[in-house]
Amino acid sequence: MNKSNLLLTLCGWSLLTLNACKEASESQTEEANTYQEVALDGKAEYLDSPFVTAGDRVYMVGHQDGSFPELGWHISGEMGGVWNHPIKLLDGFGLSLKTERDLIILDKADKFTNYPWGNSHDYGNVANTDLHITRTQFAPDRKQGMVVWYTLENKSTEDKSFGLNLHVYSDLMPTWLGERTDMKDGKDLVTMNKDGHLYFRDSEMEYHCIVSTNLAAIMRDSENANNFSTIESPYKGNGITALQSFNMLIPAGESKKFQVVISGSYESRAISYSENKDIRENWPEMLEAKKARLASLAKQSKLNIPDKKIEEAFEWLKYNSDWLIRDVPHIGRGITAGIPDYPWWFGVDSEYALKGYMTIGQTDIVESTIALLDSVSEAVNGNGKIIHEMSTNGAVFNPGNINETPQFASLIWEVFKWNGDKAFLERYFPTVEKGLSWLMEAQDKDGNLFPDGFGMMEIHGLDSEMIDVAAYTQRAFADAAAMAEVLGKSELEQQYRETAAKIAAKINAEFWSEEFNSFADFIGTDQQALHLIEDAIVRADTLDKPWAVEELKATRAKIKANPSATPRPFVLHHNWVVNTPMEMKIADPDKALKALDTGANYANPFGMFVTGIDRDESAGSDDGSFKGPEIFSYTGAVMTLPTAVQIVGENNYGRPDKALNYLQKMTRSFSYALPGSMYEVSPDYGMIVQAWNIYGYGVPIVQQFFGIQPMAHKKIVYIRPQMPSSWNNASLENVKVADNTISVYFEESESGEKQIRVTQTVDQWELRLELPLDNSIIYSFNEGVANETEGDTDRFSTRGKVLELKLNQK
Structure with a gap:
């Protein structure tokens, strides 16, 4: 059902029209635009694209024009709306105005403004009303709720009376993998109390959402205080839509405001009500506290450089990093990977991102994220292997790829270098020790020091001996040796140092391809390579990359003409992970410089292609973009993480100007679509906020430049x-x-x-x-x-x- 038609239907069915012309109380409202220290306006051409209002408990995703379309693919069409993980509360909400002649639906704002603490939508001067309307919202720290407030300004010289219709679209439902933890999705029910608060609940589970306004006094005096409209939600799921209607008189030249407080709980109605009451009564102070906290965060690792665009991006990435913190009772508190489709916890995303978080002083969330990953990995795997992906309900989707485990070891050492806390090192070294044992005993099938299995590239069949797994394993043993030295484990230290030295030598000798001036994607059998080549040819041909098809066919011919009975290195995809030996500073200098120069062939104006054979005509130029397919896919993508790896690698081998060039490429994505943020896929596809982006700024700027x-x-x-x-x-x-x-x-x-x-x-x-x-x-x-x-x-x-x-x- 079209939302505009839905609103018209609801307004026609309204059972509650309150004819009070009393003023709405303004004692608990505040105009967010008075706080202008940091604010960025969106682009008109991106009003029909997502934004996020983030708190560590509750967050909201909609479109910059103020609407709430179905969006996201992880739970198809359900990743937007208001979430209080591990449940969703609302699909969204809306406002419509009724004049003597018209029904006006506020579904298309003219302007979007983003702040570190929240955002606002400006609907401009609403036709035939003489009203200028804005909507502003934020989610308080550590609270299971958020605040939305509307400001209606009468621009005329006459008093104006309007009917206001507040529409609330509930969708109480479990998050992804809820079925694995006995979370169900029953039909939503709704009632309204004497204060006008809407109480939504799931018919089968203890999922609750309360929506209140500060117009409750008007509703309390009405003889129809317990009447309101409901209709089955047009969205997917078992939601319901409720409508409340009010009349408001706005004197000439004055403004009126009213607030909406949304709260929820997956434990009890009492908690939801308590949170709602606390926010209603104290949200102005909560807003000031959040502004002050974020202003303080901005002052940490405060950058001042000639390139003001990079400087601005670095500051806002600190805010982005804060937006991605998710705190779920009984599960844990940690950084999540991205919004809207990855609002839960990952091993590898955290292992990159948290290195950046340390450089900007966000140490508490670093340690709580590590504690979460470690405890869940121990419960699920018990052998030092680190999980890959875990939903906010505690269900682990993937118990771990191979690279996560060595990268965890290096993360622990990196954090220890910043916090100097020996107790921290002692707490996690047993996981490191067990993980490295598992890595070499269970995953190194032929005993050549290169573990077998999936690394960062999730391409079917690419699970033999991967270059990124080898590079991160080498670094893990070197870092574990340093940890063992601090802890006085001299025998283990020596063992780890020797292993690290052997792996480094083998990477330079056995993964290097002189023909391509690059490290190989993987070491595998001819049969594995030929199968992957066939798939890659289909991919390259489908994407109309004739140069890649020609190169792949030539490689296939060489393999068949010169077969090998033993595994050997292959350069097929030119995946970004071939640059990890430079990121980890393992590559011999002469090989490193050649490989970095080769990598430049697989970059466009926004950074590095994920898979080099996908490169297009924009490679090597400063003009280009990325158009994502209708079904979510990383095919053909340029991503921030591969670009970050290239930046770190260039710096490791003494080329800061080239590193800066890649940083400038990546910064072209900043505020490209969502003001104040940087998409996962450059410039405007995938996650609208991505955790590992801070790795690409914090490490190069703070630790290298x-x-x-x-x-x-x-x-x-x-x-x-x-x-x-x-x-x-x-x-x-x-x-x-x-x-x-x-x-x-x-x-x-x-x-x-x-x-x-x-x-x-x-x-x-x-x-x-x-x-x-x-x-x-x-x-x-x-x-x-x-x-x-x-x-x-x-x-x-x-x-x-x-x-x-x-x-x-x-």
Whole structure:
């Protein structure tokens, strides 16, 4: 049923028309637009695309024009609306106005504005009413509810009276995989109490949603206070639609506001009511607290650089990272992968993202996410293997791909370097130890140190010895050796170091393809390769990539002409994972530079193609886009994670200007469709908010360009900068390292004098600035700084709060 027709039907069926002309109470309302410190307006051409209003308990997804169409594919058409995981509360809501002549449905806002804390829809001057209407909403921290408020401004010189119809579309239903945890979806029922609160409940389960307004006083005085309209919901599922109608008088030149509070619980009606009451009574304070918290978050790792677009994207990605926190009672609190279709927990997404979260000081959520992944993995697998995907009801969909387990080990070491908490390391090292044992004993079938099985590329049949699994396994053993050293496990340390060294040598020797100047996608048998080639030819031909078809056929001919009885490396797909040896800094330098140059052939204006054989005519240019298929698929996609891996790899081999170029490509997606956000697939497809995006900014900017590399357990912060040549004046302030805070400032004067200034807030930590040895430079530095040269490195160190260094050419 068309929503416009539905609204007309509902208004025609309305049983409740309150003829009170009293003012709506304004004591609990606030105009969000008075907070303009950070706000971004959307584009008119993207009004018909998704947005999110995010809280850590409740979030809402709709379209920027204020409508709530069916969207999403994980639960087909159901990923929008209002969610309080592990249940959905509403498909949406709407407002219509009734004048003496017209019924006007507010279903198409003219403008969308995004804030860190919420968003607003501007419906403009509504035709034939002299009214200007806006809708604003936010979800308070740690609350199972959200607030929506409408502002109606009378732009005329006459008093105006209008009928207002509030439409609420319930859809109380379980999240994905609910059937695995005995969650059912019964018919929704609704009643209204004397205060005008709508009580929705599921007929079979303890799912509850309450929708209240601050027009309750009007409703309480009405003789028809318990009458309202209902109709079966036109959306999929067992929902129901309720209609409430009010009259409102708006004096000439004045504004009236009314709020809607939505709350819900999958445990009891009492909890839902308690949350609703708390939000109704205290939401202005909750809004101010959320604004203050996010403003504080923005000040952590505060970036100031010449490229203001990157600077702005970095700030908003901190907010994006906050939007993805999901807290579910009795299950856990952690970052989720993406909205709208991945609002639950993943192993690998977290293993990339949390490294970025540490660089922006979001340490609490890092540790709670790790605790969640570790506890569930232990319960489900019990052998150190880390899960891949888990719904918010506790059901684990995939107990783990192969790469998740080694990447977890490296995540633990990385977090420990920032928090310096030995108890943290002791807590998770047993999982690391068990995971590495499982990896080599259960997954390395031929004992060649390359585990078999799926890595990041989820292509059917691509499950032999994958390059990303090999690279992450090598890094895991190197990082586990470092952990073992800290924990005094010398025998294990030696074993892990030897294994790491062997795997690194084997990757460079056995995965390298001189023909393609690239690491191979995988090592496998001729039979495996030929099967994959046939599928790849079909894919490339379907996508009209004749160059790829020609290359694949040539590879097929070579395999048949020169068969091998043993597994060997193959370059078939040019998948982005061939760049992981550079991301992990495993590749020999000469191979790394060749491979990075090869990788540039599989990039377009927005970043790296997921699968290189999908590249199109935009590759190598600064013009291009991505048009996703009608059915969700990553085929032909350019994604932020592959681009992030390329950025990190370029920096690892001393090419910050090339790294910056890829960062600029990725930043072209920022605010492209949803203002203040960056899609998963560049520039405007897939998830509208994606967790691992912060990996592509936090790690390159904080750890590589500015060079902040902490060893918090030693109370040492290394500064090893490699600044892009165009960033001659740059700063990064308030970087959190354990209980210390680091700031780094770079400045170049017109005369060419360069200055590096590093500060810390805690005494007795060592600041150690390391620069490549350059005999053409004269250094001068502040009192208390020691200087020594070791090999090809100049080292400047202090235990004071300031390290200031000036550089001049001789």
